[in-house]
Amino acid sequence: MWGWTRGAGGLGAAPEGPPPADIDFELWLGPAPECEFNRLLVADAAMHCSWMAYSGGWTPGMAPHLLDLPVWALELGFPEQVSCFGGCHVVGGDGDAPDTQDMMWHYPGLTMRWHFSQFNHHGYEFGSAARALGVYFHGLSGTLRADYGMREITAQVEGLDPADEPAQVIPAGGVHEHEWLDCIRDGGQPSCNADYHAKVDLPITLGNLSYALGRTIHFDPVAEKIVGDEEAARRAVPEYRTPWQFPKEYLWA
Numbered sequence: 001m002w003g004w005t006r007g008a009g010g011l012g013a014a015p016e017g018p019p020p021a022d023i024d025f026e027l028w029l030g031p032a033p034e035c036e037f038n039r040l041l042v043a044d045a046a047m048h049c050s051w052m053a054y055s056g057g058w059t060p061g062m063a064p065h066l067l068d069l070p071v072w073a074l075e076l077g078f079p080e081q082v083s084c085f086g087g088c089h090v091v092g093g094d095g096d097a098p099d100t101q102d103m104m105w106h107y108p109g110l111t112m113r114w115h116f117s118q119f120n121h122h123g124y125e126f127g128s129a130a131r132a133l134g135v136y137f138h139g140l141s142g143t144l145r146a147d148y149g150m151r152e153i154t155a156q157v158e159g160l161d162p163a164d165e166p167a168q169v170i171p172a173g174g175v176h177e178h179e180w181l182d183c184i185r186d187g188g189q190p191s192c193n194a195d196y197h198a199k200v201d202l203p204i205t206l207g208n209l210s211y212a213l214g215r216t217i218h219f220d221p222v223a224e225k226i227v228g229d230e231e232a233a234r235r236a237v238p239e240y241r242t243p244w245q246f247p248k249e250y251l252w253a
Helices: 025-029 058-073 175-186 194-213 230-235
Strands: 002-004 081-087 100-107 110-117 131-133 135-138 142-146 151-155 217-220
Touching (some): 058 100, 058 110, 058 131, 058 135, 081 194
Antiparallel strands (some): 002 131, 100 110
């Protein structure tokens, strides 16, 4: 879950006007839909998350940083069912992305849920008054509350000692930076490579598709295909504007 108290004005509203001379806005848009220039849209790597067509919203922008933890720890593959709901209810300003959104992914043996709110995160138990983010692992005997800087176990049954942790298997501090340099030197693949990240990114993409269609998406994790929904399968393929062309080699066989 992730919370960010932005206020009713959101990121604000930019005055209309042409792009400045040092921005090739046509190239910036790339294959995405054409739109009027908005300086907030191109302001930085975060601001465009307020526009669905140019980012997919705040769930693709923030959730991978947190979903990485359960996908990594539980060695998850692809989900079998994906549902999503939410909307833009409180936060105003430019953009059309939801200000609150829930996604649920059903895997064999477990269900994972993502929730975010941009206007109130009371009770999240993470972070500060301005921002909160973290993950709950709910198990039979207890709950692990964690982010990238802390972990805390709460027992649900008698006899569970939160201090009785498994042995540490990952070195502390600077792991991904060191790994990146090692891979450059040795030619190997980092642990967070494209094949791994697909297990983080695809569930979110299917969640946004569920949000757009207003129904649950069913997915075959072995064949890696949407099943039983021709419209969903068709809309899962991006539509590029001319002259850009989607690389068809990335489509399912």
